Amino acid sequence: MKTCPFCAEELQDAAATCTRCRRELTASGPSQPTASSPPFTQSIALVVALVLAAVILVLFLLAAPAAN
Numbered sequence: 686m687k688t689c690p691f692c693a694e695e696l697q698d699a700a701a702t703c704t705r706c707r708r709e710l711t712a713s714g715p716s717q718p719t720a721s722s723p724p725f726t727q728s729i730a731l732v733v734a735l736v737l738a739a740v741i742l743v744l745f746l747l748a749a750p751a752a753n
């Protein structure tokens with residue numbers, strides 16, 4: 686048995702909603718991990734890769750002979 690944190694109603698352990706106040710019982714274990722962090726490192730890697738590609742392209746264009 687567990688008690689509702691809002692109205693102190695005694696509920697079943699598997700109850701997801703209080704039968705008295707109809708509120709959702711969310712404080713029951715680690716249901717959702719903290720996966721709200723954005724892919725910051727992936728964005729940085731993408732920007733670095735793009736800059737490196739641009740630099741390599743500019744160096745290649747500058748080093749290439751203009752004779753065509």
Ligand SMILES: [Zn+2]
Pocket residue numbers: 689690691692693694703704705706707708
């Ligand atoms: Zn309740």
